[in-house]
Amino acid sequence: MKSIMKLVTADLRTKKGAFIGIAFLMMLIVISFTGTVSNNDDLIKAVDENFAQADCGDLLIRLYSDMLSDDIRDAVNNDPHISRARYDSTLMIYQRPHVNGEEMEILLELSEYTDNCKVFNDDCTAFLTGDTALQKGEIYLPYKLRTLMHTGDVITFTANDGTEFSLTVKGLYQDPIFGALTVSSNRCIISPEDHADITEKASHLTDRARNILACTDINIHTTDGHSPYELKKELNDKCSIIDMSLYSPSREELEDNIKLFTNVGVRIVFVYIVLLVTVVIIIMANSISSNIEMEHTDLGILRSQGFTQMQIRLKFVIEYTIALAAGAVIGLILSYPACGALIRLFMRLSCTLTSTDISIGKCAALSLLIILICVIFIFAATAKISKLSPVRAISGISEDMYFNSRLNIPVRKPLPLSIALRQITSDVKNYAGSILMFAILIFFLISISVFVSSFDTDAVYKGMNGDIKITNLGSLTLSDHDSIENVIKQKDEGAFLSMESSHRMNIDGQQIMVRAYSRDKDLFKPTYGRAPVYDNEIMITNSVSRSTGKEIGDSIQIKYISTTEEFVITGYFSTVNEYGVMACLTADGIKKMHYEDISECYVTLSDRSKANEVINALNSSFDMLSAERAKENESTKKYKKLIDGLLDIIGYVIYSMSVLFASVIVVMMTRSAFLRERTDLGIYKAVGMVSSTLRTQFAVRFLVVAVMGSLMGSIASAAVTKPMLTSMLKIAGITEFEAASDILTLTMPSAIVCAGIFAAAYLASHKIKKIEVRELITE
Amino acid sequence: MKNIILSSRGLCKSFAHNGGQIHILTGLDVDIYEGDFTVIMGASGSGKSTTLYSLSGMDRATGGQVLYKGKDIVKMSEKELASLRHGDFGFIFQQMHLVSNLTLFENITVPGYLNKSRTASETDKRADELMEKMGISHIKTHLPGQCSGGEQQRCAIARAVINDPALLFADEPTGALNKRNTTEVLDLMTELNRSGQSILMVTHDARAACRASRILYIEDGKMIGSLDLPPYEKQDEKRREVQVNAWLTANGF
Structure with a gap:
């Protein structure tokens, strides 16, 4: 072993370049996954801590306080599967607030300040210690609203009786439960005095106009091991609490919403790492193959001196393992600053302040796993050493590395x-290996480009939209669709109407949001199976499937008031809406449940200049509706911009890493x-020949390899990118990823990589200048 | 009166070694004449190959001058030297040094394509002629690794003369060949010289030196003697060998 280590030491000293290259590639891989894995772990840890501090139970049920009867309290408090329940009051402001006098297109919720409230410092890098209690007239905003409002801004809204409430923004706080960008609630914190005052002026469900409504969040802790989904059924059977609730997410569903983007990030990085490890294995195999060819005499001498082929193979394994391990260690060390930056980046989405700790144990184990996988391939790549004849090698007889080929x-x-x-x-x-490596890199870069340029934030905040919004003034139903659309078409022949009818219905004992669409019935595309076509078909989310235990092909019972119908599950879909607990029927299906009230209604114009004509025609023709130009929700717009910006940053980071990776490969x-x-x-x-011609030849050669790799990568991308991204993004509710197909998106990665490779090869070939013809002289 | 085609004055060549300097050539003065088959001989380590490489511009001298057509090769740029290598000079190496993944035909044509005075098709035609002359036309598509040493060296000679160089340099061209191949290669070089090709060859083989019209003897980086011989004739070979061996012995070879 000592003699092998002597050889290893000598090789590491004299062949630094190859080992530095491998170590560098490994370092990039380790940095990539350490940042993502640590970010995910830190977020999971922070969410766990935050939920514990907020005393978040296993099930959260929100219902209007007017509906919280003694029977419900008794049912909850005496349920044997509930260990503890806490009742918190939240005020829902059903009125667009004015901020510094300007109406803002958002809705707010107000909760009372408690000592658990974590208030951010000015740059949102830590929480304030000491007294953060609010005075009367002050408000803390959730972190996600930081781009819409600022400290000192004045928020005003009025109660039904005309009482105006004015609250001054004091700062930002971390909403541990509804704070993520993926959750539509904007829960703010106010002083107990304000809370009491506003509660006093809150409307009741019996009121015709409801500017403010008091709600109660029931935080339920189940007894050990009892499923919150089962509990929901049981409670609903007892007191119809779920039927009456606004929503009832489990803790798991709440957590999933916060971790949505890091989960998507982990999936992308996982694919990225697999591809990079494949590339590293190929480059190591190439490097080992070259070494064996070039050192066949030395290796023959070693054989002649008594080294077995296994010992020589072990020498290669140890050398490359040292390089990989060195890269892993450096990668782990450099991950500290990289991880900090990544965590700050993802905080904008999760809105949760996490530590910047590295998951050192997990990442070291992952590094070890990658090294082990590489070792297996290194061992396989050194197999040709067993064919090495000491006599032939020492005599200078070697298999020529070139062969006469018809391809020449x-x-x-x-x-x-x-x-x-x-x-x-x-x-x-x-070169086939090299082409494959570039193909893999190009494939991933095209996929990332497609992802960044095509990621539709509208799809995350999935909802109906159009040019004109129609508000239901009381009696608008799905059956009015045709008559309304006729009026629209008289003004704009190409325009069309989209209606959504939605209501919570009892599905298999649980209160679940059921939606149906007059036109966009395929707004939610199935991840598995198909969308409902007939009036007895239903599509559900995985969460619903999990909580009901029903699968595709099963029948499921829906109850609404006095109607009970059986529906066949035709498919699953994903959504971030309603905490992922939702079902879709056809328009005829929901009518069968004797419900067809319209919750959302939009007109999409073919000629936008006719908007006013269409609005006037609708408002004068129908009493049951009010038409106005559609405005995008301010907060949603900001969130979309933020997500788009973040995606761009992530895209650039992955791009830079990949180009760096490709450059290292080219240099090697x-x-x-x-x-x-x-x-x-x-x-x-x-x-x-002059050096410049030879360098150009070198650069052209790698350019050709890169172009061939680009072609392969592009073909693979055309075939695989869309389904791959769709599969990754199902978790975000995007079930049919619309991949960009513009020339720039598809060709830019290839152009950048090819140009980079040409330049890197030309620069790396500078040593050609140093070759002296004298080296050919045999003295 | 013969014309001087290449000359050196005070030619020096040193190498750095272990922090010091090894002086191989220490002020070499030599004239090479047009049309001659000049051979440089000397004991091992005398600096004969270094002389050849310094004179041909393959290696840059550390001092002195090498004059070719009135220009000092020592001071030429890389581009000028490259032009000299594919235009005016041809070179044959002891180890042939053919590009391993080019066929014999391609090995010959590559320097030909660098010569702008010929079209590619003219170069191909010239390469075919040379291969025919060298007796390797039947293996023109073979890679060097598929050929014998003699075939490779004949290919190297064809490559060296593809651009009709003014001066052909040869460094121990028979050093790696067996007896039969050595004779074939020497015959080819003699034939080339007869057709007017100036040749400067380094060898330590007295039999090969017999083909020369002029032999220079180098010792410790300096020329210490020269021997002029009549044009080579096959029937005179034995007599020339005796004469050359006697001269070499007198010089301490």
């Missing part, structure tokens, strides 16, 4: 191009080719 491109003018092509075609096996490959071809390069110089 004739060497003609222009020489740099034809020699470059010849090098590739006469060593196809070696160029170096390896340079060593193998050193004599040939000397000969070319001896017959009159």
Whole structure:
């Protein structure tokens, strides 16, 4: 073993370049996954802590306080599966607030300040310690509203009786439960005095106008091991609490919403890491193959001196393992600042302040796993050592690394191009690996480009939209669709109407939001199975499937008031709405439940200049509706912009990492080719070629390899990117990823990588200048 | 009166070694004449190969001058030297040094394509002629690794003369060949010289030196003697060998 280690030490000293390259690639891989894994772990830890501090139970039921009867309290308080229940009051402001006098297109909720409230410092990097209690007239905003309002802004709204409430923004706080950007609630914190005053002026369900409504959040802790989904059924059977609730997410569903984007990030990075590890394995196999070819005499000498082929193979394994391990260690160390930056970035989405700790144990274990996988491949790549004959090697007889192939491109003018092509075609096996590596990188870069440019934030905040919003003034139903659309078409022939009818219905004992669409019935596309077509079909989310235990093909019972119907599950879909607990029927299906009130209604125009005409026609023709130009919700607009910006940053980071990765590979490959071809390069110089021509030949060769890789990568991308991204983004409710297909998105990654590779190969081949023809001299 | 094609004055060549300097050539003065088959001989380590490489511009001298057509090769740029290598000079190496993934035909044509005075098709035609002359036309599509040493060296000679160089340099061209191949290569070089090709060859083989019209003897980086011989004739070979061996012995070879 000592003798092997001596050889290893000598090789590490004399062949630093290859090992530094491998270590660098490993370092990039480790940084990539350490940041993401640690970010995910830190978020999970922070969410757990926050939920514990907020005393968040296993089930959260929100219902209007007017509905919270003694019977319900008794049912909850005496349920044997409930260990503890806490009742918190929240005020829902059903009125667009004015901020500094300007109406803002958002809705707010108000909760009372408690000592658990975590208030951010000015730059949102830590929580304030000491007294953060609010005075009367002050309000803390959730972190996600920081771009819409600022400290000192004055928020005003009025109660039904005309009492105006004015609250001054004091700062930002961390909403541990509804704070994530993916949750539509904007829960603010006010002083107990204000809370009492506003509660006093709150409307009641019996009032015609309801500016403010008091709600109660019931935080339920189940007894050990009892399913919150089962509990929901049981409670509903007892007191119909779920039927009456506004929503009733489980803790798991609440947590999933906060972790949504980090979960998507983990999936993307997982694919990225798999591809990068594949590339590293290929480059190591190439490097080992070159080493064996170039060192066959030395290896033959070792065999002749009594080294077994296993000992020589072990030498390679140890060398590359040291390089990989060194890269992993450096990667882990450098992950500290990288991880901090990534965590800050994701905080904008999760709105949860986490620590910047590295999951050192998990990441070290992952690094070890990657090294082990690589070791297996290194061992396989050294197999040809067993064929090495000491006599042949020492005699200088080696298998020529080139072979005569029908693929060989004739060497003609222009020489740099034809020699470059010849090098590739006469060593196809070696360059095939290189082409595959570039194909993998290009495939991933195209996928990332497509992801960044096509990611539809509208799809995350999925909802209906159009040019004109129609508000239901009381009696608008799905059956009015045709008559309203006729009026619209008289003004704009190409316009159309979209209606949504939605209501909570009792599905298999649980109160679940059921939606149906007059036109956009496929707004939610199925992840598995198909969307409902007939009036007895239903599509449900995975959460509903999990809580009801029903699968595709099963029948499920829906109850609404006095109607009970059986529906067949045709498919699953994903959504971030309603905490992922939702079902879709056809328009006829929901009518069958004797419900067809319209909750959302939009007109999409073919000619937007006719908007006013259409609005006037609708408002004058129908009493049951009010039409106005559609405005995008301010907070949603900001969130979309934020997500788009973040995606761009993530895209640029992955892009930069990949180009860096590709450059390192090119430098390694160029170096390896340079060593193998050193004599040939000397000969070319001896017959009159200048260094610049030879360097151009080198660069052209790698450009050709990169272009071929790009073609392969592009073809793979065309076939795989869309389903791959769709599969990754199902979790975010995007079940049919609309991949961008514009030329720029598809060709830009290839162009950048090819240009980068050409430049890197040209720069890396500078050593050609140092080759002296004298090296050919045999004294 | 013969014309001087290449000359050196005070040619020096040193190498750095272990922090010091090894002086191989220490002020070499030599004239090479047009049309001559000049051979440089000397003991091992005398600096004969270094002389050849310094004179041909393959290696840059550390001092002195090498004049070719009135220009000092020592001071030439890389581009000028490259032009000299594919235009005016041809070179044959002891180890052939053919590009391993080019066919014999391509090895010959590549320097030809660098010569702008010929079209590619003219170069191909010239390469075919040379391969025919060298007896390797039947293996023109073979890679060097598929050929014998003699075939490779004949290919190297064809490559060296593809651009009709003014001066052909040869460094121990028979050093790696067996007896039969050595004779074939020497015959080819003699034939080339007869057709007017100036040749400067380094060898330590007295038999190869017999083909020369002029032999220079180098010792410790300096020329210490020269021997002029009549044009080579096959029937005179034995007599020339005796004469050359006697001269070499007198010089301490």
